[in-house]
Amino acid sequence: MPAIVIDDLAKSYGDLSAVDGVSLEVAEGEFLGVLGPNGAGKTTLLEMVEGLRRPDRGTATVLGLPVWPRNAELLPRIGVQLQASSFFERLTAREQIRTFASLYSVPHAAADEWLERVGLVDKADTRVEDLSGGQGQRLSIACALVHDPDVVFLDEPTAALDPQARRNLWDLLSGLNDSGRTVVLTTHYMDEAEVLCDRVAIMDGGRVLRVDSPAALVRTLDAPARITVAPGAVGVEEAQGIAGVDDAHESVDGVVLSTRTPGRVLAVLAERERLDGVRVQAGTLEDVFLDLTGRAYRA
Amino acid sequence: MSTRGPGRSAFVALSAAIFKGFLRDRGAVFFSLVFPLMFLVLFGGIFTDQDQPKVEVIQVGEVALVDDLPEGADEAFSDTFDVTTSDDLDDALEQVRKGDADVALEQRGDELVAHYTQTEQVKAAITQGTLRAFVDATNVAELAAQTGAEPTYTFEAVAVEDDSLTAIQFVTPGLLGWAVAMSASFGAAATLQGWRQSKLLRRLQLSPVRTGTLVAARIAVTVIVALTQMAIFLGLGSAAFGLSLTGAWWMAVPVVVVGTLCFMSIGLLAGAIAKTTEGAVNMANFFVLPMAFLSGSFFPLDSAPAWLRAVSSVLPLRHLNDGMLDVMVRGESWTAALLPIAILGGFAVVVTFVAARLFRWETT
Numbered sequence: 001m002p003a004i005v006i007d008d009l010a011k012s013y014g015d016l017s018a019v020d021g022v023s024l025e026v027a028e029g030e031f032l033g034v035l036g037p038n039g040a041g042k043t044t045l046l047e048m049v050e051g052l053r054r055p056d057r058g059t060a061t062v063l064g065l066p067v068w069p070r071n072a073e074l075l076p077r078i079g080v081q082l083q084a085s086s087f088f089e090r091l092t093a094r095e096q097i098r099t100f101a102s103l104y105s106v107p108h109a110a111a112d113e114w115l116e117r118v119g120l121v122d123k124a125d126t127r128v129e130d131l132s133g134g135q136g137q138r139l140s141i142a143c144a145l146v147h148d149p150d151v152v153f154l155d156e157p158t159a160a161l162d163p164q165a166r167r168n169l170w171d172l173l174s175g176l177n178d179s180g181r182t183v184v185l186t187t188h189y190m191d192e193a194e195v196l197c198d199r200v201a202i203m204d205g206g207r208v209l210r211v212d213s214p215a216a217l218v219r220t221l222d223a224p225a226r227i228t229v230a231p232g233a234v235g236v237e238e239a240q241g242i243a244g245v246d247d248a249h250e251s252v253d254g255v256v257l258s259t260r261t262p263g264r265v266l267a268v269l270a271e272r273e274r275l276d277g278v279r280v281q282a283g284t285l286e287d288v289f290l291d292l293t294g295r296a297y298r299a
Numbered sequence: 300m301s302t303r304g305p306g307r308s309a310f311v312a313l314s315a316a317i318f319k320g321f322l323r324d325r326g327a328v329f330f331s332l333v334f335p336l337m338f339l340v341l342f343g344g345i346f347t348d349q350d351q352p353k354v355e356v357i358q359v360g361e362v363a364l365v366d367d368l369p370e371g372a373d374e375a376f377s378d379t380f381d382v383t384t385s386d387d388l389d390d391a392l393e394q395v396r397k398g399d400a401d402v403a404l405e406q407r408g409d410e411l412v413a414h415y416t417q418t419e420q421v422k423a424a425i426t427q428g429t430l431r432a433f434v435d436a437t438n439v440a441e442l443a444a445q446t447g448a449e450p451t452y453t454f455e456a457v458a459v460e461d462d463s464l465t466a467i468q469f470v471t472p473g474l475l476g477w478a479v480a481m482s483a484s485f486g487a488a489a490t491l492q493g494w495r496q497s498k499l500l501r502r503l504q505l506s507p508v509r510t511g512t513l514v515a516a517r518i519a520v521t522v523i524v525a526l527t528q529m530a531i532f533l534g535l536g537s538a539a540f541g542l543s544l545t546g547a548w549w550m551a552v553p554v555v556v557v558g559t560l561c562f563m564s565i566g567l568l569a570g571a572i573a574k575t576t577e578g579a580v581n582m583a584n585f586f587v588l589p590m591a592f593l594s595g596s597f598f599p600l601d602s603a604p605a606w607l608r609a610v611s612s613v614l615p616l617r618h619l620n621d622g623m624l625d626v627m628v629r630g631e632s633w634t635a636a637l638l639p640i641a642i643l644g645g646f647a648v649v650v651t652f653v654a655a656r657l658f659r660w661e662t663t
């Protein structure tokens with residue numbers, strides 16, 4: 001049985017169609033990433049699946065239970081981190097997470113453990129208003145996970161995090177997922193999606209454009225790889241002559257070769273000892289994303 | 300994990316979280332506790348000075364009433380009045396006019412005449428009321444002596460000092476009413492706005508907590524704050540300013556509780572109308588402060604014009620103040636509080652309903 005079934009969900013704000021007929025299934029234990037430009041409808045979609053917003057059309061079930069209307073049986077089994085942080089005013093980090101723990105009948109000790117897991121022990125006695133953006137974000141994630149939910153929804157959990165905190169959170173999230181939990185997260189970081197997600201849904205204009213594993217998405221993009229070698233290591237004309245090279249040109253970094261058979265081209269370069277300062281760039285999820293959603297700003 | 304779900308622990312945790320949030324909000328603590336207490340100290344300090352001295356009476360010539368007071372009453376009389384004698388009526392009146400004495404008493408046949416000035420209103424009222432009581436008491440005693448029968452009504456000498464005339468007695472319930480009204484309405488207004496803006500309510504909606512539990516926790520904290528205010532006011536009033544509570548004062552507890560609910564609903568209304576936390580608190584203050592003036596929180600309405608008293612009777616704070624005055628200091632029985640409780644409860648229901656109709660979480 002899939003953990004989440006989304007069937008033709010739609011939501012409009014006045015004339016604006018924020019989510020426009022999205023259908024998706026997320027398997028139990030799967031890690032799904034939702035990518036999309038600002039305003040694509042990611043938060044709106046997530047909030048409908050969490051049961052926070054009433055859809056105009058369509059249905060969503062989580063763990064086999066309908067999410068709307070508010071379902072008290074389902075709520076203890078899902079964990080939610082909202083895009084805007086939501087804390088009790090003037091409580092310290094520890095009091096905050098303990099309060100949330102109590103709402104789920106979870107003992108204080110477990111709550112304190114979560115503070116440690118997100119690296120906030122030093123800030124346990126700091127009021128939430130005085131936490132930095134990233135610390136608040138981490139606290140908010142800990143509050144979402146404190147009751148050990150089966151399905152976790154995280155809306156841009158790493159948005160304000162420094163690189164260390166981001167890596168630590170990745171470890172934490174893949175750990176969650178390894179223990180069989182289903183995780184849905186939205187993000188603007190392609191590397192994050194590639195590292196964490198089993199599958200990625202790319203959204204734009206309220207619709208899901210493509211759902212697949214990051215690797216499969218990159219493959220289908222059929223983007224050429226780019227091989228760059230140090231300036232002078234190889235001439236542009238020589239490079240254009242190598243079998244499999246579609247195009248070669250000089251850039252500030254050196255000579256750039258575009259090819260769909262990077263392995264063979266590299267072998268030729270190696271044979272001729274032309275590998276000085278070589279860098280290879282395969283097609284990335286970012287290329288796929290930009291290819292699908294275009295480069296123009298969104299409203 | 301079979302005990303998952305909302306319950307007592309959720310209620311306690313939410314109440315504790317809200318209460319801590321209140322205690323750490325300096326502005327809220329100041330406005331609900333410190334600020335009204337400053338008024339109590341100020342008013343109490345001003346008025347206690349005025350209560351201490353006895354009423355100075357100049358007795359002109361023979362006054363049978365004063366000379367042959369019935370047994371027991373003479374002591375009470377000398378507690379209230381400080382009597383000096385004089386033979387010169389004009390001189391005595393001059394002294395009263397200049398404020399050296401408070402009353403000049405003379406007897407014309409069977410008539411007892413008291414000359415006093417209206418400039419000292421409190422003393423004039425005490426004099427008038429007390430002397431009338433003594434005259435009545437003496438009449439009763441005389442009648443009883445003439446007929447040889449036991450008087451049907453006996454006179455309790457202690458009762459002559461009318462408590463309602465002591466300023467601290469009306470200042471305390473009035474200021475307490477104002478304090479309760481402020482903290483309940485500001486608290487509700489700020490909480491509603493704060494939670495709406497911080498999205499906390501949406502997050503709580505996704506936890507298994509029932510809406511009823513959340514509302515109950517908020518109410519519990521506000522009621523605890525109100526009862527704390529009451530304890531501090533009554534404690535300080537009695538200890539420092541000579542406040543004395545009458546028999547059914549405990550009935551003021553339910554009055555305060557229902558009054559708290561009523562003003563929470565007014566705060567909800569302010570929170571529903573306003574767009575920001577500051578706006579909501581200002582709006583609540585805009586409702587409460589004028590109401591405090593019109594409802595006799597700062598000065599008694601007894602001498603206010605009739606139209607003002609009519610206006611004040613539609614204000615919930617007037618009923619909160621009156622309910623407390625009746626049972627706390629006017630010595631009325633506990634049933635006197637029932638009508639104010641009913642009126643305040645009615646306000647709470649109607650205003651909550653209106654607030655709920657006006658309230659919008661946000662756009663959709």
Ligand SMILES: Nc1ncnc2c1ncn2[C@@H]1O[C@H](COP(=O)(O)OP(=O)(O)OP(=O)(O)O)[C@@H](O)[C@H]1O
Binds near residue numbers: 016018041299
């Ligand atoms: N409460 C609302 N009222 C009106 N319009 C809204 C509301 N919430 C969202 N929208 C609009 O719906 C669209 C989708 O918004 P949504 O928040 O779902 O985007 P998102 O993909 O989460 O964007 P971001 O990456 O910036 O978080 C946007 O155009 C937004 O302006």
Ligand SMILES: [Mg+2]
Binds near residue numbers: 042043044083155
């Ligand atoms: Mg969003």
